Each structure stands twice: as structure tokens, then as C-alpha cells.
Amino acid sequence: xxxxxxxxxxxxxxxxxxxxxxxxxxxxxxxxxxxxxxxxxxxxxxxxxxxxxxxxxxxxxxxxxxxxxxxxxxxxxxxxxxxxxxxxxxxxxxxxxxxxxxxxxxxxxxxxxxxxxxxxxxxxxxxxxxxxxxxxxxxxxxxxxxxxxxxxxxxxxxxxxxxxxxxxxxxxxxxxxxxxxxxxxxx
Amino acid sequence: xxxxxxxxxxxxxxxxxxxxxxxxxxxxxxxxxxxxxxxxxxxxxxxxxxxxxxxxxxxxxxxxxxxxxxxxxxxxxxxxxxxxxxxxxxxxxxxxxxxxxxxxxxxxxxxxxxxxxxxxxxxxxxxxxxxxxxxxxxxxxxxxxxxxxxxxxxxxxxxxxxxxxxxxxxxxxxxxxxxxxxxxxxx
Numbered sequence: 001x002x003x004x005x006x007x008x009x010x011x012x013x014x015x016x017x018x019x020x021x022x023x024x025x026x027x028x029x030x031x032x033x034x035x036x037x038x039x040x041x042x043x044x045x046x047x048x049x050x051x052x053x054x055x056x057x058x059x060x061x062x063x064x065x066x067x068x069x070x071x072x073x074x075x076x077x078x079x080x081x082x083x084x085x086x087x088x089x090x091x092x093x094x095x096x097x098x099x100x101x102x103x104x105x106x107x108x109x110x111x112x113x114x115x116x117x118x119x120x121x122x123x124x125x126x127x128x129x130x131x132x133x134x135x136x137x138x139x140x141x142x143x144x145x146x147x148x149x150x151x152x153x154x155x156x157x158x159x160x161x162x163x164x165x166x167x168x169x170x171x172x173x174x175x176x177x178x179x180x181x182x183x184x185x186x187x
Numbered sequence: 188x189x190x191x192x193x194x195x196x197x198x199x200x201x202x203x204x205x206x207x208x209x210x211x212x213x214x215x216x217x218x219x220x221x222x223x224x225x226x227x228x229x230x231x232x233x234x235x236x237x238x239x240x241x242x243x244x245x246x247x248x249x250x251x252x253x254x255x256x257x258x259x260x261x262x263x264x265x266x267x268x269x270x271x272x273x274x275x276x277x278x279x280x281x282x283x284x285x286x287x288x289x290x291x292x293x294x295x296x297x298x299x300x301x302x303x304x305x306x307x308x309x310x311x312x313x314x315x316x317x318x319x320x321x322x323x324x325x326x327x328x329x330x331x332x333x334x335x336x337x338x339x340x341x342x343x344x345x346x347x348x349x350x351x352x353x354x355x356x357x358x359x360x361x362x363x364x365x366x367x368x369x370x371x372x373x374x
Contacts (some may be wrong), residue, residue: 001195002192002193003190003191003193004188004190004195005189005190005192005211005220006190006198007190008191008195008196009195009306010195021260024192034190034228034258035218035261036225036258036259036260036261037259037260037261039223039224039226039298040232047266071221071223072221072223072224073208073224074223074224074293074296075228075293075294075296076293077291077293077364078291078298079291080293082246099289099360099362102265102286102289104264104265106261106262106263106267107188108262109261109262166335170289173243173286175286183317
């Protein structure tokens, strides 16, 4: 059972008159509760030859490594969201953001937008949602302990593009689809 | 006053313990109601030398011209959303989608994603949310009667890029910010 946000009455799932998709609708005040995909904003933070990863202190995927990323908030741009998450999860101030990866994950109603950024002054810490944060070279990336497929693909693309392009602002935008089984197994 | 979706109790706006932004929180069942930006998916549908516009039969901006576009739904990709909207608003089957424009509109909590597509077999009609649909050459675009700034910018970019690139799949992705006064005046 679900209730109406507007009036508190019991709501029902039905297709509104002007629509073709079932929605949660209130039979009392007629308010329609739309549910739409959510946007994740994240940052691939680069410093010299290394990239910044955070070890998750929260579920899902507790203990695995990820990029600083989280749900976009109202009132911010995607780049601002990526910068905010970098600070919250790794106390990293990031500069020169460029949109880098954009993933559709329709099975869970999400879009991932990852910005390529640079770490200001090489400074970072450990945010409250992280067990640890560290800069990794390509050789040291913990590939068997990456939290999400979107993170793995972003890292793969980055190390490939780095062979081909001599500055971050020349990196192309990668757009891709991620299916249902998007997270790797935890070890 | 707002009510809890989960239990129907009166909800209150406060900052949850593990958060730093005010949310609608239920004091009874502790459910947190997150509100996040919404994604608009749209299509710049090209056929030969012309582009497809729809005259809006709904508010806001009733009577003005727009691209087929609307809120992205759960379970679809951005490109699928752009194709769905093209069919709903203009009975247009579109092929060869490429992400073309991506706009942050933080003041209204929206992201606009516009795909460059091609009209299959040149066929289209008039969807239920449109008063009219038509293919326009650059000279015939009704610039003084365009519904939204995102639509205007997309059209401007398209006619500029067309001078420079000889096929649609070479067009670059344009990313931009649109401020508060995003709609033009209605005539």
C-alpha cells in the first residue's frame, strides 16, 4: 500500500486518462506521482600519473573501490554534482571538469555521468562514506575489487584514451549501455 | 502539508542524520522522500534538408514550436526515450540516434538530452500532444515562436554544424548551461 504525498489518502496504481503508463494516482485529490530515472554524478579525478579511488564505507558494495559519485541534487549542474561528490567522499577539490562517460542503466532506472577532473594541489582526505581513499597507477588498480561496472568501464576507457591523447581535454565522450548484472561479485 | 508515501502519516522537512540537505522525512516510519533532477529526452529529427518541429497542444508554451521531447521513463535508455517521444508527438519513427546536445537547467532541476536522429521513410503525422507537425528548412524555422531555449540552441547548433560536417555521425556533442529565464516570450 502507498499513500498520496499531497493529501495522505490511499493511492492506487492505474493509467491516468492522458497517459499510457501505470502511475500511482490518488483517487481523492487526483495527484499523480511520477517516478523517473535518477542521475548519478561522478568524477574520475586525475593527479599526475594516477587516479583517485574511494573504498566504500556504505552499502551497496561495502568495502569495494569506486569513483566518487552519487545522486545528483536539485539546483546543481552535473559538473557541480561531480565536484560535490569528490569533496564529500574524498575531500578532493577538483578542477577542469569535462564530461567523459555517460551510461544508460535502464534496468535500475539510472543514468551515470562521469566527469574527467584534475585534483587541485594533489590534496585529498577520506570522506565519511569512505573507508579509505588513494591515488592509483594503472598497474595498481584493484580490478578484482571494483564496486560497479560503470566504474570499471570508465577506468578501462581512461587508460586506453591516455595512450592516444596527450591532454585530458582531447579525450572523447564515451556513451554506453550497462545491463542488469552491472555489479561484479564481491570477494 | 505533505504526507508520507509509505505510511500516510504527516511528513516534515528536516535534514536526516546522515545527510546535509533538507528532505521530506516521515516521523512515524522514518521514510525519506528524495527529490532529484529529471531528465528530458528529445530528438532533432532530420529528413533531407529539413528538421521536424511540433506545435504544442499542451501547456507550458501552448501553440509554440518545439522538438519532440518529454520526461524520460524508468526502464528506457535516453535514446529510447527520444525515439518514444518522436513517435508520441509526431508519429515519427526515427533511426540512427546520436547524442547531440546535453543541457543542465539547474534552476528547474532538469537535464535535457537531445539526440540527432533521421526520419525513417520520411513519414510522420501529428501526435495527440501536438497541434501540428512539419518539416522545416533553415530559412523557414519560426525563430520567434520557439517554445524553449534548449530547442532554440539545438537548432542553432545544428545549422552551424551542418556547414562544417558532411555527415550527421560526425557532429560533436554540445554541452551547455541554461539559466532561469530559459523560455522566450510568447507572441
